[in-house]
Amino acid sequence: MPTTCDIVATYFNFIWNSFRKDYERDGSVKKKIPTWVTIVLIFASIACMAFGIYRGEVDTVLTKAVNICMECIGLG
Amino acid sequence: MAKNPHVLRKCIQAGWGILSNAYVKGFLPGGSPIYKGELKRICVPGMNCYSCPGALGSCPIGSMQAVFDGRQRKFAFYVVGYLALIGLIVGRFVCGWLCLFGLIQELLYKIPTPKLKVPEKIDRPLRYLKYAVLFVMVFALPFFVRSEFGMGAPFFCKFVCPVGTLEGGIPLVLLNDAMRPALGWLFRWKFLLLIICILSSVFIYRPFCKYICPLGAFYALFQKVSLVKMHVDESACVNCGLCAKTCKMNVNPCKNPNSGECIRCRECINACPKHALSMGIREKGALGEKDISGVMEEKS
Numbered sequence: 001m002p003t004t005c006d007i008v009a010t011y012f013n014f015i016w017n018s019f020r021k022d023y024e025r026d027g028s029v030k031k032k033i034p035t036w037v038t039i040v041l042i043f044a045s046i047a048c049m050a051f052g053i054y055r056g057e058v059d060t061v062l063t064k065a066v067n068i069c070m071e072c073i074g075l076g
Numbered sequence: 077m078a079k080n081p082h083v084l085r086k087c088i089q090a091g092w093g094i095l096s097n098a099y100v101k102g103f104l105p106g107g108s109p110i111y112k113g114e115l116k117r118i119c120v121p122g123m124n125c126y127s128c129p130g131a132l133g134s135c136p137i138g139s140m141q142a143v144f145d146g147r148q149r150k151f152a153f154y155v156v157g158y159l160a161l162i163g164l165i166v167g168r169f170v171c172g173w174l175c176l177f178g179l180i181q182e183l184l185y186k187i188p189t190p191k192l193k194v195p196e197k198i199d200r201p202l203r204y205l206k207y208a209v210l211f212v213m214v215f216a217l218p219f220f221v222r223s224e225f226g227m228g229a230p231f232f233c234k235f236v237c238p239v240g241t242l243e244g245g246i247p248l249v250l251l252n253d254a255m256r257p258a259l260g261w262l263f264r265w266k267f268l269l270l271i272i273c274i275l276s277s278v279f280i281y282r283p284f285c286k287y288i289c290p291l292g293a294f295y296a297l298f299q300k301v302s303l304v305k306m307h308v309d310e311s312a313c314v315n316c317g318l319c320a321k322t323c324k325m326n327v328n329p330c331k332n333p334n335s336g337e338c339i340r341c342r343e344c345i346n347a348c349p350k351h352a353l354s355m356g357i358r359e360k361g362a363l364g365e366k367d368i369s370g371v372m373e374e375k376s
Binding site: 033038042044045049062064074 | 113114116117119125126127131134135138139142143146150152153154155156157158160161164165230234240244245249255259262263265267298300302
């Protein structure tokens with residue numbers, strides 16, 4: 001029975017290898033990252049955004065943006 | 077619309093720059109110095125200071141730090157998710173097409189002077205600097221360093237960002253007399269960085285984007301997994317090296333078409349005499365993965 005650590009390590013290894021083996025040193029294409037990885041990451045990013053909106057981060061952004069940011073303009 | 081692809085890209089960059097800074101009242105005396113409406117809940121995809129008198133949207137890097145440096149030490153899920161989504165769809169396309177500061181640097185580079193080619197020994201390690209800026213000045217310092225009142229600070233915006241000085245600081249100081257007495261060492265420091273950035277842009281192509289920009293670094297992380305990718309038709313490529321010579325970001329599109337340094341300006345595609353390069357959405361998984369535009373061409 002694989003432990004949680006094993007599963008995480010397997011997934012991490014898979015993703016890492018996907019990136020690492022994209023191109024050989026001489027530039028030839030060895031293996032491309034499957035599209036499903038991108039799709040999963042897109043859903044993850046949407047979920048991430050939704051969670052941030054749910055937590056009220058948009059209000060934090062708005063509050064910061066509607067006031068002049070003294071640090072940004074070099075006065076703060 | 078302009079048929080020349082270079083002019084078309086410049087038009088889109090300029091059009092986007094005007095659109096995202098279209099609050100004209102901010103530039104007029106007597107009105108509110110900056111836009112305070114609901115649109116500022118949304119971040120623009122490129123570097124654009126939200127303290128610019130004309131800015132209609134928020135700066136993603138500033139917004140990220142605003143969430144990180146709050147009293148409650150929150151992770152910026154909204155902004156990180158938003159930027160990751162853009163990066164996963166188009167990679168650094170935003171840098172090449174929708175960044176006003178990128179356009180400004182490109183226009184400065186057009187000034188006819190001898191151009192400087194940064195030696196590879198210096199150029200290569202310097203490219204990693206933007207990742208350090210992203211992880212240290214945008215993520216780590218605003219998140220962990222606290223003042224005696226328990227508040228963090230937007231370290232990148234405060235100490236580095238020349239965009240804030242150019243788009244926010246200078247116009248606001250020129251338009252508002254009351255701000256002038258507040259100018260101190262920090263403004264002088266940021267003004268100096270802006271001058272360095274402007275002068276180096278005359279001799280080096282997009283130096284800020286290559287070496288400093290944390291937003292470019294963030295998008296670059298997704299370049300190899302983004303939906304829209306560069307593709308090389310190896311059967312058509314004759315290794316003439318014209319694409320690598322054309323690329324001002326010093327990428328070799330034949331060897332590494334989805335390099336983190338590529339801003340997807342399409343100049344290599346336009347330069348390729350054999351039409352071996354293309355940019356498009358991938359159709360299927362690892363095997364049989366093709367650019368949709370390539371498939372359409374084959375069918376026709």
